[in-house]
Amino acid sequence: MNQIHPLAVVDPEAKLGDNNIIGPFCVIDKNVVMGDNNHLLNNVTIHTGARIGSGNEFFPGASISTKPQDLKFKGEETTCELGDNNSIRENVTISRGTASRGKTVVGSGNLLMENMHIAHDCVIGNGCIIGNSTKFAGEVEVDDFAIISAEVLFHQFIRVGSYVMIQGGSRTSQDIPPYIIAGKEPIRFAGVNLIGLRRRGFSNETIEMIHDTYRTIYAKGIIKDGVAEARLKYPDSKEVEYICSFFENSKRGVIR
Known part of the structure; x- marks a missing residue:
């Protein structure tokens, strides 16, 4: 009743x-x-x-x-x-x-x-x-399990990946990829969300693979080349595939 x-x-x-x-x-x-x-x-x-x-x-x-x-x-x-x-x-x-x-x-x-x-x-x-x-x-x-701090402003049509941590007071007009910390002004990649991933049960090996994937992608002048190289390194990883697909499908560009 x-x-x-x-x-x-x-x-x-x-x-x-x-x-x-x-x-x-x-x-x-x-x-x-x-x-x-x-x-x-x-x-x-x-x-x-x-x-x-x-x-x-x-x-x-x-x-x-x-x-x-x-x-x-x-x-x-x-x-x-x-x-x-x-x-x-x-x-x-x-x-x-x-x-x-x-x-x-x-x-x-x-x-x-x-x-x-x-x-x-x-x-x-x-x-x-x-x-x-x-x-x-x-x-x-x-996407799932994102942690977004206070007073963050999001432009229309953007996408935020899973397991991110976004600093309070940030604003973004570009996509924020999964598993990372995003912050500073202007907003940018600030490392992998190590604590958050460990709390969610990600192994050290998986976290290191995610970390290396971002090093590989961001080291390239052309994102597409970095994505292709990351896929070759880790062809069987669902986490790496999620990251690579996120970059490929971004319509507003991804923060760097």
């Missing part, structure tokens, strides 16, 4: 699972689908188009599936999809999609800290930690 505070407003067309707790002054709009065991503290707004999994916690002021801040948006029916077991802290805003992709996606097990924003059509993976007041412009992609 759901526990809905008498001062909350839940549209009769919203579809709620079981055992959800809806606190005072929360608003759940029509065309919302929510799973089980979610907890909305006070003053949370879930707008139309939200598709929410189970076990999520929403803190006061969170606003989910908001109308996109995109002048090209013409009211088309789009969604904002959240997975399971996310912690959505105070004043987090997440926009729903536009006609470009049709949906904004946030995976499972993420911590989205206070006052951060995810714009329309972004895709955020699983297990990410995103710091206070960090802002994503439209159509940014973040």
